[in-house]
Amino acid sequence: MRIAITGGKGGTGKSTIATALAYKLAKTKKVLLLDLDVDCPNDDLILGIKTKKVKDVESMIPKFDYKKCKKCGLCSKICKEHAIVFVKGNFPFVIPEQCIGCKACKIVCPFHAITEEKQKIGEIFIGKKGNLTLIGGKMKPVIEESSLVVNAVKKFSQEYEKKYDYVIVDTAAGTHCPVISALLNCDIAFAVTEPTPLGQHDLELILKLTKKLKIKSYVILNRSDIANKKMIENIARKYKTKIIAEIPYSKEIEKNYSVGKPIEHEAIDQIINMVK
Numbered sequence: 001m002r003i004a005i006t007g008g009k010g011g012t013g014k015s016t017i018a019t020a021l022a023y024k025l026a027k028t029k030k031v032l033l034l035d036l037d038v039d040c041p042n043d044d045l046i047l048g049i050k051t052k053k054v055k056d057v058e059s060m061i062p063k064f065d066y067k068k069c070k071k072c073g074l075c076s077k078i079c080k081e082h083a084i085v086f087v088k089g090n091f092p093f094v095i096p097e098q099c100i101g102c103k104a105c106k107i108v109c110p111f112h113a114i115t116e117e118k119q120k121i122g123e124i125f126i127g128k129k130g131n132l133t134l135i136g137g138k139m140k141p142v143i144e145e146s147s148l149v150v151n152a153v154k155k156f157s158q159e160y161e162k163k164y165d166y167v168i169v170d171t172a173a174g175t176h177c178p179v180i181s182a183l184l185n186c187d188i189a190f191a192v193t194e195p196t197p198l199g200q201h202d203l204e205l206i207l208k209l210t211k212k213l214k215i216k217s218y219v220i221l222n223r224s225d226i227a228n229k230k231m232i233e234n235i236a237r238k239y240k241t242k243i244i245a246e247i248p249y250s251k252e253i254e255k256n257y258s259v260g261k262p263i264e265h266e267a268i269d270q271i272i273n274m275v276k
């Protein structure tokens with residue numbers, strides 16, 4: 001079974017829940033945890049798992065042949081990422097951090113003046129502790145588009161997945177491309193939120209997305225006692241789902257998180273009941 005731990009808003013505790021769920025399930029089952037929050041992966045720290053790099057993630061970047069280039073500017077015009085700088089009368093050049101390797105510039109160049117080079121955009125890492133295997137991705141700082149790293153981790157982990165009872169996907173915050181990519185093929189999603197106006201707003205966005213992707217979704221309310229949860233209940237009702245677990249604010253949980261210790265809470269058992 002493939003389970004997504006997601007949520008529109010950052011800082012609601014997705015990684016806390018994903019690691020706690022993986023930790024508990026791994027007591028009796030084989031669990032593969034995918035850390036697809038590639039901008040800031042931290043599941044290894046919370047679980048105290050030592051990881052090692054297994055692969056670089058590379059992407060295509062254009063290389064200009066200035067002997068062939070006629071300074072027409074078409075490559076710059078086609079680039080949706082604004083990664084090619086072109087000033088009339090001058091040769092174009094690329095801003096590597098903005099290039100997503102789509103190859104449109106190479107295809108459009110009428111003078112075949114563009115070939116492909118590779119640039120490293122991230123890494124894939126792996127770690128293991130008992131029944132639990134962690135595979136994740138880490139973006140190179142300053143690279144802007146994280147979907148390529150998310151997709152590379154998903155491809156790399158494919159051959160592992162068959163050997164596990166559960167695959168838990170820890171997504172990034174938001175509803176942008178890397179999150180969509182992480183959610184694809186998940187059987188069930190748990191949206192982690194908190195009872196704040198921003199939590200309510202972002203919960204609605206993620207539930208709208210999982211509905212579009214036809215993924216059965218439930219809500220986990222973290223720090224459930226910091227404000228009135230009515231607003232979260234209303235959103236859950238609107239999307240025909242419910243809050244299946246609540247975790248009140250706890251200094252102990254915060255402390256465990258800060259020292260890299262997975263939380264143990266009855267709410268995790270409630271999630272496990274939903275995925276048995």
Ligand code: SF4
Nearest residue numbers: 069070072073075109
């Ligand atoms: S499209 Fe080709 S010829 Fe035109 S500016 Fe770009 S590299 Fe040069």
Ligand code: SF4
Nearest residue numbers: 079099100102103105
């Ligand atoms: S490969 Fe795509 S993103 Fe990169 S410079 Fe060319 S058009 Fe732009």
